[in-house]
Amino acid sequence: MSTPPFYNQDVDQVLKDLDTSRQNGLSDAEVERRLETNGPNQLNEAKSTSLVHKFIDQFKDLMIAILLVAALIAAFTGELTDAIFILAIVIINALFGVFQEAKAEGAINALKEMSTPSANVLRNGQDREVSSRDLVIGDIVYLEAGDVVPADLRIIQSASLQIEESSLTGESVPVDKVAETISDQDLPLGDRHNLAFMNSNVTYGRGVGVVVATGMSTEIGHIAGALEETDQNKTPLQENLIRLGKVLTYMILAIAAITFVVGMLRGQESFVDMLLTSISLAVAAIPEGLPAIVTVTLALGTSRMAARHALVRRLPAVETLGSTDIIGSDKTGTLTQNKMTVEKLVVNGELVDAAHTGELTGTAARLADIMALNNDTKRTSDGLIGDPTETALIAFNENHHRDLDQLFKEMPREEEIPFDSERKLMATVNPAPQGYLVTVKGAPDELLKRATQIEINGQVEPLDEGMRQKLLDLNSQMAKQALRVLAFAYRPVNKIPAEMTSDQVEKDLVFTGFVGMIDPERREVAQAVAEAKDAGIRPIMITGDHRDTAAAIATRLGILAPGDEETAVISGTDLDQMSDEEFADKVTQYNVYARVAPEHKVKIVKAWQNLGKVVAMTGDGVNDAPALKTADIGIAMGITGTEVSKGASDMVLADDNFATIVNAVEEGRKVFRNIQKSLQYLLASNLAEVISIFVMTLLGWNILAPIMILWINLVTDTLPAIAMGVEPAEKGIMQRQPRGRQASFLSGGVGPAIIWQGTLQALLVLGVYGFALAHPVHSGDAAVHGDALTMAFMTLGLMQMFNAINVKSVYGSMFGPQAFANKFFNWALVGSLVAMAAVVVIEPLNPIFHVTHLDTYQWITVLIAAFSIIVLVELVKWVQRRFFHKG
Numbered sequence: 001m002s003t004p005p006f007y008n009q010d011v012d013q014v015l016k017d018l019d020t021s022r023q024n025g026l027s028d029a030e031v032e033r034r035l036e037t038n039g040p041n042q043l044n045e046a047k048s049t050s051l052v053h054k055f056i057d058q059f060k061d062l063m064i065a066i067l068l069v070a071a072l073i074a075a076f077t078g079e080l081t082d083a084i085f086i087l088a089i090v091i092i093n094a095l096f097g098v099f100q101e102a103k104a105e106g107a108i109n110a111l112k113e114m115s116t117p118s119a120n121v122l123r124n125g126q127d128r129e130v131s132s133r134d135l136v137i138g139d140i141v142y143l144e145a146g147d148v149v150p151a152d153l154r155i156i157q158s159a160s161l162q163i164e165e166s167s168l169t170g171e172s173v174p175v176d177k178v179a180e181t182i183s184d185q186d187l188p189l190g191d192r193h194n195l196a197f198m199n200s201n202v203t204y205g206r207g208v209g210v211v212v213a214t215g216m217s218t219e220i221g222h223i224a225g226a227l228e229e230t231d232q233n234k235t236p237l238q239e240n241l242i243r244l245g246k247v248l249t250y251m252i253l254a255i256a257a258i259t260f261v262v263g264m265l266r267g268q269e270s271f272v273d274m275l276l277t278s279i280s281l282a283v284a285a286i287p288e289g290l291p292a293i294v295t296v297t298l299a300l301g302t303s304r305m306a307a308r309h310a311l312v313r314r315l316p317a318v319e320t321l322g323s324t325d326i327i328g329s330d331k332t333g334t335l336t337q338n339k340m341t342v343e344k345l346v347v348n349g350e351l352v353d354a355a356h357t358g359e360l361t362g363t364a365a366r367l368a369d370i371m372a373l374n375n376d377t378k379r380t381s382d383g384l385i386g387d388p389t390e391t392a393l394i395a396f397n398e399n400h401h402r403d404l405d406q407l408f409k410e411m412p413r414e415e416e417i418p419f420d421s422e423r424k425l426m427a428t429v430n431p432a433p434q435g436y437l438v439t440v441k442g443a444p445d446e447l448l449k450r451a452t453q454i455e456i457n458g459q460v461e462p463l464d465e466g467m468r469q470k471l472l473d474l475n476s477q478m479a480k481q482a483l484r485v486l487a488f489a490y491r492p493v494n495k496i497p498a499e500m501t502s503d504q505v506e507k508d509l510v511f512t513g514f515v516g517m518i519d520p521e522r523r524e525v526a527q528a529v530a531e532a533k534d535a536g537i538r539p540i541m542i543t544g545d546h547r548d549t550a551a552a553i554a555t556r557l558g559i560l561a562p563g564d565e566e567t568a569v570i571s572g573t574d575l576d577q578m579s580d581e582e583f584a585d586k587v588t589q590y591n592v593y594a595r596v597a598p599e600h601k602v603k604i605v606k607a608w609q610n611l612g613k614v615v616a617m618t619g620d621g622v623n624d625a626p627a628l629k630t631a632d633i634g635i636a637m638g639i640t641g642t643e644v645s646k647g648a649s650d651m652v653l654a655d656d657n658f659a660t661i662v663n664a665v666e667e668g669r670k671v672f673r674n675i676q677k678s679l680q681y682l683l684a685s686n687l688a689e690v691i692s693i694f695v696m697t698l699l700g701w702n703i704l705a706p707i708m709i710l711w712i713n714l715v716t717d718t719l720p721a722i723a724m725g726v727e728p729a730e731k732g733i734m735q736r737q738p739r740g741r742q743a744s745f746l747s748g749g750v751g752p753a754i755i756w757q758g759t760l761q762a763l764l765v766l767g768v769y770g771f772a773l774a775h776p777v778h779s780g781d782a783a784v785h786g787d788a789l790t791m792a793f794m795t796l797g798l799m800q801m802f803n804a805i806n807v808k809s810v811y812g813s814m815f816g817p818q819a820f821a822n823k824f825f826n827w828a829l830v831g832s833l834v835a836m837a838a839v840v841v842i843e844p845l846n847p848i849f850h851v852t853h854l855d856t857y858q859w860i861t862v863l864i865a866a867f868s869i870i871v872l873v874e875l876v877k878w879v880q881r882r883f884f885h886k887g
Helices: 011-017 028-038 051-060 062-076 080-102 107-114 219-229 236-266 271-285 290-307 316-322 331-335 362-373 388-399 404-410 444-450 465-480 525-534 547-557 572-576 580-589 598-610 622-630 643-648 658-699 706-716 718-726 750-774 781-806 823-841 856-884
Strands: 118-123 126-131 140-144 152-164 201-213 310-312 326-329 341-347 350-353 378-380 383-385 415-417 425-431 436-442 451-456 459-462 484-493 509-518 538-542 569-571 592-594 615-619 633-637 651-653
Touching: 011 152, 011 201, 051 062, 051 080, 062 080, 062 271, 140 152, 219 622, 236 271, 236 658, 271 658, 290 310, 290 316, 290 658, 290 718, 310 658, 316 633, 316 658, 326 331, 326 598, 331 538, 331 547, 341 362, 341 388, 341 465, 350 465, 362 388, 362 404, 362 436, 362 451, 362 484, 362 509, 383 388, 388 404, 388 509, 425 444, 436 444, 444 451, 444 465, 444 484, 444 509, 465 484, 465 509, 509 547, 525 538, 525 547, 525 658, 538 547, 538 598, 547 569, 547 592, 569 572, 572 592, 572 598, 580 598, 592 598, 598 615, 598 622, 615 622, 615 658, 622 633, 622 643, 633 643, 651 658, 658 706, 658 718, 658 750, 658 781, 706 718, 706 781, 706 823, 718 781, 718 823, 750 781, 750 856, 781 823, 781 856
Parallel strands: 326 538, 326 615, 451 509, 538 592, 569 592, 615 633, 633 651
Antiparallel strands: 118 126, 118 140, 140 201, 152 201, 310 651, 341 350, 341 509, 378 383, 415 425, 425 436, 436 484, 451 459, 484 509
16 A cells, blocks of 8 residues: 555654654754765756757758758869858858857756755754755754745644745745645645645745655656756747758759769760769759858847847747747736735625725725734835735735825734634734724634624624625625635724733624735736737646636636636646546647646647647746746746746746737747748749759750859848848738648748749740850850850849849739838848849959859840849739739
8 A cells, every 4th residue: 555645644644754753853863864865955957068069969950961961072072162151151050059059048957046055953852054955854844934945844833834835836825834634635736735845935924844855856856857858849940941951852862863864874074074063953952041041030030029028048939939829828927917916895895896996085994904904014125025915905005005104103013813724813903092903804704703893984883694694795706706805804992902812802893894806917918818819829828726716817818718617627636537538639628727737737738739739838937847848939937937937948028928929929920931931032043043054954055153053042142031031020910820830931832932933033044045145245165155154143143132022922012012111131132232243243253253254235134134033923923813812
């Protein structure tokens, strides 16, 4: 029979099992033995990767490998200039990647930094302070308000002990901790009220606990372990580039092989010449600038997102956001403010909105006084410090501009009965203008049992059964809205009670009112949720908080439709009872997951991913870290987020604003579309080069040299392609459905456009070459073919730049307001046109690039042919729109 969990065992049994003593604790010798057996109370460090390894990892990409092979072949065949060009672009791309990765921080090391420096323990019968690193299982640990729990503890003594666990469980209010045995089994972390967890915070009271787990065996250690075991998923962008790389590899090898075989069969070229020709084809087919262009486009997107408060830690995350189908969000601190706020009041027997109370007078003023007097909140220059429910009561007073300094001066606390979890009340005694005032706050049902009167509009009346039932109904009404309800009452007395006991003090009370509090939703989130739904994205809430609270907030935000509270909400306990297969069948049914543990969050993310969905997970707590790392994109909160969640994330929201995610999604979609434009531009150009070289080889013409292709691909193509990365978003981009994981760069009409535009360019280039042969300017076969090749080279280069204007829209006309809205693109185009023309115009460059000097007649021919691509593409697009209803 297995040993029951510690929360199901009584204190004596726990102490016996752990071989420790409540009176003396452990001996020093026993501590040393256990330290040697179990190791120190610390978390494992993440394995770090050196900069050299990071740099080497950049070369494991298939596209990069192809480029390196091309560079090696070029170098061995004497084309050193070509080899240097290719290597330069590869190294620049690798340095970009290393720079981004070097900025990332390890989530496990951040967890270690959170560990508490010291703990108060009982050893050898004496109290002492030790390093938390030296704690062992069986140590007796003392806790008091302000402490950070140093290890996982079983509480053995509690005096109004409350611990805030939101970073671990997601619950936004501190939890009452008790020493009593819990009989319920298979409880989630948030319901284990006799356990305290490492790195949670003591907010109130005192307690004593025995260490039951240390280091990696603690609950936070389990999270650290999960982070170590979680592999980083490939993003849709990376998957797209891998698929594209494979397709290009097969195409390049096939084209190069066919060209080599055809050339050798014709017998007009030597083996070395045909090898160089094949290399030219390979160079032409490879979009050498693509890796750098993708990196730069993502980096530019990163800069724009940073200006909108979204800080990207992994470059591909920029694009991944644009393909997101599901946003799984933690509730506390992400969708809500992580700050308890007074929302409803019951005063004068009526329910009112706290925001619409105006100036507080009469009974409402009395209620506000009791909120402040019966309160342990500390007011400091850094803000309010204390229990979140109590700070909310002080904040309510401050928001109504009440003079609390004067109130505390006139009515200082002289006696009190602290809150405890059994009677669920707290009482204070304060001097009043006549005698003293006893104030009481606590659970509504307990306080109403002790109330005999009620104050209505400043007048005290007997509390009859009809009014008592009305108050209980109002309490129930607020509880159903997931409000945390506190009741307030008072009793005037002539002197301080001789016995400060509950029976003597908390009796014959005058009921004053109820206060309903909640951790409210962020104001901008409802709009962000609506925008996400318009964009075809499904937001779901994943939280450790209670079912009713989660459902109420989700309904208010629009994540949950009214009436779906029963069918679309599931708890962690229910989730445990489902098999993976059963959950996979039902995962689309649920929008809200309540009372979940970290492993549940990972399970939910994986279930959606198994359906082919791209999942983004937002969160701020330690408990979110494994799910953030498992998700396609993990989004952490910059202000309230733990370093752990930031370390596990791909993106950090600097303003903790859920609405920023919607802006980031728009940016992600824009980045993908801009990469598509760059890809269409590059591949259409490269296809034109491949067809041109292949046909030139078949016809026995001079072919474009590798240096010519590289000049076009790396110099003149790259600037316009990079400039496309800052193109403004196309109209209606946030009204489209997510493209999903299976969508490729060639979808949406891009693939066919590459084929017909590349073919069209090749026909024009070959036409210019043929025209130059038919109408030569110079005599002699070598000179005629030299001029023809130069004119074809210039036509190809200039035409590709004119085509850059065409690819701004797959089906739309270039004649529109956005055609030249991108000033960077305009200047890039001008610069590239100048660079392209320079190799012919500047005569010393002619021999380097194997070109001749052209006269005015030849230049006019080149310019007419190059510009004609705009006219022809516009005509094809018009036919597509007019007769095939495209665009």
